[in-house]
Amino acid sequence: MMIMIANVLDADNLQWLRDNMRKTRYVDGRRTTGREARTVKRNEQVDRSDPLLAEMQDLVVDRLLDNALFRMATRPHVVRPPLFSRYDAGMAYGSHVDDAIMGGMRTDVSVTVFLSEPEDYDGGELVIESAAGEQDVKLPAGSAVCYPTTSLHRVAPVVSGERLAAVTWVRSLVRDADARELLFDLETARHALFERLGKTPELDLLAKTQSNLLRRWAED
Template identity: 85%
Template sequence: MLIMIANVLDADNLRWLRNNLEQTRFVDGRQTAGREARVVKNNEQVDRGDPLLEEMQELVIDRLLTNALFRMATRPHVVRPPLFSRYEPGMEYGSHVDDAIMGGMRTDVSVTIFLSEPDEYDGGELVIESAAGEQDVKLSAGSAVLYPTTSLHRVAPVSRGERRAAVTWVRSLVRDAGERELLFDLETARHALFERLGKTPELDLLAKTQSNLLRRWAED
């Protein structure tokens, strides 16, 4: 399931983050890549020892966890501290799959939050591969895309400007992507029906079904 969420970060959040990124130290992004991904990774990331990094990470995690659509789509148990990446002309990240375990945590959902506006750079699309083909994603600054960590994906070469993004991973309470999608669809339908009809016995039955499925599938 591929979900795009607008305005995860508001204008003030973006201004603060972008100002901090001007003051942070960037290092070779291959330092955080697995053995095979390291071969195709060509970007820069904020140094993990930078004194500004922790506060930046806390802001992004807070804005994700307060977003209702994010919570519905991911059923988050743990959100990893984000990485902040920079791509300049000639940089790219070839096809790869993210590590299944990071810092002792299983990864279920990958999240990219765009920090640059689309007209600030050429290229740099996030390309997510699936059995149905490839999907190019290039969103406005502050918007996020969520996709299963099992997916092959890449960042297309940047030919002009600078692409900045925050990337993180979620361990979900619901391990299986198909089960997360069923719960998401049920909750989306419930909300829409409640807006149209108010509280009804049928909605109570849907709520019961959703809760019992979550109880059956959740791993706390």
């Protein structure tokens, strides 16, 4: 399941992050990827030793975890500290799949948080590949897209301007992507029915079913 989440970061969050990204040190993005992906990756990332990085990472993780839609979609157990990337004109990241294990943690969901407005750069779409075809994603600043880490994906070449983004990965309490989608659909339906009808015996039955499925599938 791929889901887009608006307004993960507000205007003040975005301005603070952009200001810091103008002050930070950058390194070649190929330092943080595997041997095969390194051949198709052309971007810059904030140096892991930069003293501003930890606070930037904490802000993005906190805002994600504060977002109810993100929690419903990903069932997060652990969210990795994000990488902050910059793509100038001519930079891109070719087709690749993210590592299954990062820092000793299984990765289930990939997350991109857009930090530049779409009109500030040409190209630079996140392209997610699937058996049904390709989907281009280019969201307003502060929005995020979540998708299974099993997916092949790429960042199209930036033609002009500057693309800023934060990228992170989630180890979910629910390993299986289909199970996460079923739980998401059930919870979405429960919320909609409660808003329309209030608490009913049928709603209690849905709540019981959702809780028992989560209990069956969760890995804590």
